[in-house]
Amino acid sequence: MTVPGWFSEAKFGVFIHWGPYSVPAWAEPTGELGAVDPEMWFAHNPYAEWYWNTSQIEGSPAYEHHRTVHGGRPYDDFLDAWQAESFDPADWIELFARAGARYVVATTKHHDGVALWDAPGTGTRNTVHRGPHRDLIADLATAVRARGLRFGAYYSGGLDWYAGRRAVIRHEDLIDDYGRPHEAAYAAYALRQVRDLIDRYRPDVLWNDIGWPDAGMADLPDLFAHYYATVPEGVVNDRWDGAHADYLTSEYQANRQNEAAAHWENCRGIGLSFGFNRNEGPEHLLDPAAAVRLLVDVVSRGGNLLLNVGPKADGTLPGEQRAVLEGIASWTAAHAGAVYATRPLDPGAAMSHDGTPWIRWTRDDDHAYAFLADVPDSARGQVLLKTGPGMLDPATAVRLDGRPVRADAVPDGIVVTSAELGAPLPTVVRFALTTSRSVD
Numbered sequence: 369m370t371v372p373g374w375f376s377e378a379k380f381g382v383f384i385h386w387g388p389y390s391v392p393a394w395a396e397p398t399g400e401l402g403a404v405d406p407e408m409w410f411a412h413n414p415y416a417e418w419y420w421n422t423s424q425i426e427g428s429p430a431y432e433h434h435r436t437v438h439g440g441r442p443y444d445d446f447l448d449a450w451q452a453e454s455f456d457p458a459d460w461i462e463l464f465a466r467a468g469a470r471y472v473v474a475t476t477k478h479h480d481g482v483a484l485w486d487a488p489g490t491g492t493r494n495t496v497h498r499g500p501h502r503d504l505i506a507d508l509a510t511a512v513r514a515r516g517l518r519f520g521a522y523y524s525g526g527l528d529w530y531a532g533r534r535a536v537i538r539h540e541d542l543i544d545d546y547g548r549p550h551e552a553a554y555a556a557y558a559l560r561q562v563r564d565l566i567d568r569y570r571p572d573v574l575w576n577d578i579g580w581p582d583a584g585m586a587d588l589p590d591l592f593a594h595y596y597a598t599v600p601e602g603v604v605n606d607r608w609d610g611a612h613a614d615y616l617t618s619e620y621q622a623n624r625q626n627e628a629a630a631h632w633e634n635c636r637g638i639g640l641s642f643g644f645n646r647n648e649g650p651e652h653l654l655d656p657a658a659a660v661r662l663l664v665d666v667v668s669r670g671g672n673l674l675l676n677v678g679p680k681a682d683g684t685l686p687g688e689q690r691a692v693l694e695g696i697a698s699w700t701a702a703h704a705g706a707v708y709a710t711r712p713l714d715p716g717a718a719m720s721h722d723g724t725p726w727i728r729w730t731r732d733d734d735h736a737y738a739f740l741a742d743v744p745d746s747a748r749g750q751v752l753l754k755t756g757p758g759m760l761d762p763a764t765a766v767r768l769d770g771r772p773v774r775a776d777a778v779p780d781g782i783v784v785t786s787a788e789l790g791a792p793l794p795t796v797v798r799f800a801l802t803t804s805r806s807v808d
């Protein structure tokens with residue numbers, strides 16, 4: 369499993385889930401994937417992009433909502449109601465870039481089968497011929513690359529509730545594999561669309577979801593060969609039913625075992641959903657400090673964070689999601705050097721700490737970076753960093769935000785003394801790695 373340097377150095381990407389489901393934008397904010405009872409999951413699905421499925425499960429709150437608010441109308445009415453009238457891709461990408469994102473992955477076709485480009489085999493059931501009447505993938509890819517970021521394509525290969533078998537997925541359907549389409553016709557349909565995405569947009573990341581149809585598994589070696597020939601620095605994720613993976617993925621709290629891989633990426637929404645969910649309040653969303661600490665934790669363990677935004681149907685980003693990205697941006701402005709193009713510090717060199725204070729580490733060739741947060745007032749501005757002997761030079765301690773800091777060697781590490789250490793947003797102290805010891 370190898371990835372090009374741009375991906376391992378990128379550390380932070382923004383995921384975009386945007387589709388007809390962004391019109392109802394309705395789900396129950398039940399909880400995080402991996403922390404919700406699977407028996408509950410499908411009828412109370414917090415993923416608003418699953419609206420078509422959830423609203424078909426009789427007795428579910430979504431079913432009632434769809435009946436009472438939308439009169440049980442056909443799902444495709446939402447495609448035509450989706451106007452994207454305020455869509456300004458450059459505005460989105462500027463915010464993502466300021467927040468420190470180095471790549472953007474957008475849904476090109478989600479489980480509802482609606483393509484955000486003029487995809488082969490879709491006739492007029494796509495955003496070029498209906499709803500927005502725009503090639504949204506071209507708009508996004510152009511804006512992303514104009515800002516110097518990498519563009520990735522999300523494609524739902526394993527589930528397509530329109531072109532593939534359309535089974536309402538309840539918990540018991542897990543037995544028959546989610547009602548996933550596996551037949552040759554769908555495999556040919558999906559293969560043709562992914563090849564079209566590669567040839568039109570040369571996505572830097574090929575982000576497939578929910579696996580690939582059985583009848584199409586034999587097509588994948590050629591598909592990947594074509595992809596790498598077309599996009600030499602391209603990266604392929606791991607959701608192709610084991611056919612191939614340049615890196616592994618986890619999602620919220622699910623598949624966390626994949627975070628032991630050499631190259632991995634955790635994806636999640638700013639809230640509990642990928643598609644915009646009007647029912648989410650501040651209590652369901654990460655605040656800026658929590659988002660930054662998630663990014664730092666992931667990077668300190670060698671991963672990338674792919675943090676999702678769910679735009680509204682009109683093309684604006686929800687204010688509360690913008691605010692989180694703005695919060696990340698203001699922190700990143702002073703601390704980018706401790707995050708990007710770094711790697712995990714040898715575990716023996718220093719101890720991370722999940723409690724209070726919260727401590728994480730990264731390193732580059734010459735420095736170690738200590739991230740400190742939630743330092744209690746009782747600590748009176750002092751924190752013990754448990755480091756290996758002679759690893760870091762206390763005399764070289766510098767706070768990246770420019771505030772004064774003092775560091776003194778003590779028997780089991782280094783005591784850092786500085787005012788205003790208690791913020792929930794991490795303070796970063798940089799130390800020179802002493803040349804006397806290799807930390808690798």
Ligand SMILES: CC(=O)NC[C@H]1N[C@@H](C)[C@@H](O)[C@@H](O)[C@@H]1O
Nearest residue numbers: 415417418577578619622635642
């Ligand atoms: C672990 C898994 O299979 N997740 C599927 C899940 N992926 C998210 C990024 C969203 O696209 C969900 O809508 C999708 O079901």
